[in-house]
Amino acid sequence: MTQVSSLYLHVPFCKHLCNYCDFYKKLYEPGSNQIEDFHQFLLDSWDRHTILMKENGFNWAPLETLYLGGGTPSLWGIGGAEFLGDWLQSRLRILPDAEFTMEIDPGTWTENMIQAWKEKGLNRISIGTQTLDPNFIKIMDRSHSLDESYSLLEYCQKDNWNFSLDFLLGLPFSREKKRNIEHELATLLKYMPKHISLYILNARSKYPHIQSMPDDEFIREEYLFVSDYLKKLGFVHYEVSNFALPGFESKHNIKYWKGEAVAALGPTGTGYFPHSADKATRYKWKVSKADVELEYLGLQEISLEEIYLTLRTNFGWAPRHMTPALEKVITMWESKQYGEYRYGKMTLGSLGYLMMDSLMDDLFRAGL
Ligand SMILES: C[S@@+](CC[C@H](N)C(=O)[O-])C[C@H]1O[C@@H](n2cnc3c(N)ncnc32)[C@H](O)[C@@H]1O
Ligand code: SF4
Incomplete structure (x- = not known):
């Protein structure tokens, strides 16, 4: 039997459905049976999951990481902590x-709610800040005010929480409205976050502001600026979208990037x-019933994922076989300052992280 010591739990409701978001969620309707239905889904999933674990030769070890993602887990409230x-x-x-x-979405929290979760062991908060600019918080269709963001930041700082911030780049109208990310970052950093997740807005063709998205060059400048800014303050750019002060990297996410076992519950988890x-098995929870879709991975899929995931992080990729074509690609990457090849490992820097997709194309062309 192999053991699993990490669990992701997907909480699938939000107070408002932001127009840019592709995560699975439903609009929360107070007074409806949504929460009861969700609890029933989890109870049923547990039984299905127990069978799945047996079939795969896995059992539970005491949990080392538990991650409540969404949707908006903070909407689950005190009742969620009790459940x-x-x-x-x-x-x-x-x-x-x-x-x-x-x-935690800044518009859906109370001190009592956070305290109730703290009693259940909660010790890390990820705040959906996105932006601190009054124009862009509206453009981004967020339902919370900046005052609510500031009071959650103040609370986290005052109560000495280990907390992370989500910060979005590549927002529509950024050039026209002269978004000042340096000012936003300087303000955010006064609250002493230990971790920052930096996402480039991924906009689908139906996104209402698709015609007003900044160009690639603008996004590249923003991304490299934020990376330099945070590195100068002691943050480590340890994954394409993640920065941490040393020792505050997300242990949970590192398990995914290292290809270690992570269990999941909740719709689309x-x-x-x-x-x-x-050989590996990936499973995804259906939304209509407590059952999973299964994906079986073989040597080729696992090797490709390993390359992709290790290149995304500062642990780096150690190629198993060096070929002349691969050596040529790596030399070219180094000459373009995408990263460094040392002691048999290719480790990208910020510029390399930004080029991830084209680097994978280089590898395919080199016969990987
Ligand atoms: C599940 S949401 C966060 C929790 C909470 N629902 C909130 O919005 O505050 C996780 C993060 O994904 C990011 N995100 C959502 N949609 C995105 C998109 N289309 N492109 C890039 N990042 C996105 C946002 O930064 C968001 O905070
Ligand atoms: S609150 Fe968070 S999960 Fe919900 S729609 Fe907005 S970004 Fe997506």
């Missing part, structure tokens, strides 16, 4: 020093069971 206590904590053990993260170097 989690009765349901999950009676079924498996969460280590006292486990990393236990919850995503995706879990991964690695069996060997050439």
Whole structure:
């Protein structure tokens, strides 16, 4: 039996559906049965998951990481903390020093709610800040005010939370409205976050502001500016979209990037069971019923994912076989300052992270 010690839980409702977001979620309707239905889904999923684990030869180890993502987990409220206590904590053990993260939308929190979760072990908060600019918070269709963002930041700082911020780049009208990310970052950093997730807005063709998106050159400048700015302040750019002060990297996400086992529950939650170097199972929860879609990975898929995921992080990629074509590609990457090849490992820097997709194309052309 192999053990799994990490769990992702997807909480699928939001107070408002932001027009740019592709995560699975439903509009929260107070007074409806949504929460009860969600609880029933989790209870049913647990039974299905137990069978899935047996079939895959996995069992639970005490949890080292628990991540509540969404949707908006903070909407689950005090009732959610009570449910989690009765349901999950009676079924498996969460280590006292486990990393236990919850995503919080600044418009959906109270001190009492956070305290209730803290009693269940919550010790890390991920705040959906996105921007601190009054124009852009509206353009981004957020339902919370900047005052609500500031009060959550103040609370996290005052209460000494280990917290992370989500910050968005590449916003529509950025050039026209002269978005000042340096000013936004300087303000955010006064609250002493330990971690920052930096996302470039991914806009679909139906996005209402698709005609007003900044060009690639603008986004590149923003991304490299933020990376330099944060690195000068001691943050490590440890993954394409993530910066942390040393020791505050997301332990949960590192498990995904290292291809380690992570279980998942909740609609669209995706879990991964690695069996060997050439065999793994990925499963994704359906939304209509407590069942999963399964994907079986073989040597080729696992090797490709390993390259992609290790290149995305500062642990770097160690090619198993060096060929003349690969050597040529790596030399070219170094000459363009995408990263460094040292002691058998290719480690990208910020410029390389930005070019990830084209670097994968280089590898395919070199016969990988
Ligand atoms: C599940 S959401 C965060 C939790 C909470 N619902 C909130 O919005 O505050 C996770 C993060 O994904 C990012 N995100 C959502 N849609 C995105 C998109 N289209 N492109 C890039 N980042 C996106 C946002 O920064 C968001 O904070
Ligand atoms: S609140 Fe968060 S999860 Fe919900 S729609 Fe907005 S960005 Fe997406």
